[in-house]
Amino acid sequence: MNNIEELARTLAGIDRVLHERIRLAISTILFHRGEVSFNTLKRMLKTSEGNLATHLRTLEQAGYVKVKKRFVGRKPQTTYELTDKGIKAYREYLKTLTKILQFEK
């Protein structure tokens, strides 16, 4: 198999759930920060609540993110963190990106 074919296979095999920009950004923040509140994600990503919630739901459905709901004082707070599956997928995704860049070189 030549390099072009291998590159095409790597590109085709990339994790589509994580490859989307906002989902990738969410996963990066969760990977480096552990458990993060919805408002913090909104602040860091400068995106609308609806958009953020949609992408978080996709990540949750893929089993990459788990949600925690609690009360802080009287205010409800929703936080998110990567599951073990999510951490593994994120690392794999980064490896794939590196591999693709190596092909380019």
Next chain:
Amino acid sequence: MEISEVEERIKLLEKLGGIIREESRAYGIIDTAWGFAILAGFLIFQAVEILSLPWFYGLIPLIVLLSLAFALTVYFKRKIGEQLGYKRAGWLGNKIKKTWLATALIGGTAYMLVFWSPPVADIILKDVSPGEISGLILLGWLIIDGIGCMVQGIISESRFYTAIGFMMIISAVVVANISFVYSWSAFALTFGLGYLVGGLRDYRMFKSSRKAGVRIE
């Protein structure tokens, strides 16, 4: 999918990484608290050793200062977590925690077990004056914590913390060739002062940086 798409994702990761790193500087205030406790506490102990005062004159302030640093750590962690919206440490924080646990707990326990093993203890107690014993014990910790600090610096890509660790190990070699008694000031002036200054610098940088975010189209 185009290669340019992959490059664009890499750029996004780098940008986010920069913001995460900037926000991490908020935790510098915790390093400052520990740096101050070690600097003040160990220098007091050094004075007690040199002036041949009763040992508890040095130990009591040291315990008070370290307990204060511990309490401040709990307080600041909660406060910063509330302010930035984080609940617990992520990948890097966990790696650093595990590094310190492995170095200080496993390395430190092994060192103390060797130090107090009957054959080694016999030789040390025979040849070292009682006043130098605490300095000799601390000398080992200077090397162990120096390694921990260097590893922390390497993992977190901080040349400053790597340099502190390096200075600690070098100071251990210098102290070993002069007198064990000075281990206290060596620890205070490398680890203590280093963490105090480094932590303050990080915290000031965090305070002066604006709260950035990434707009993703």
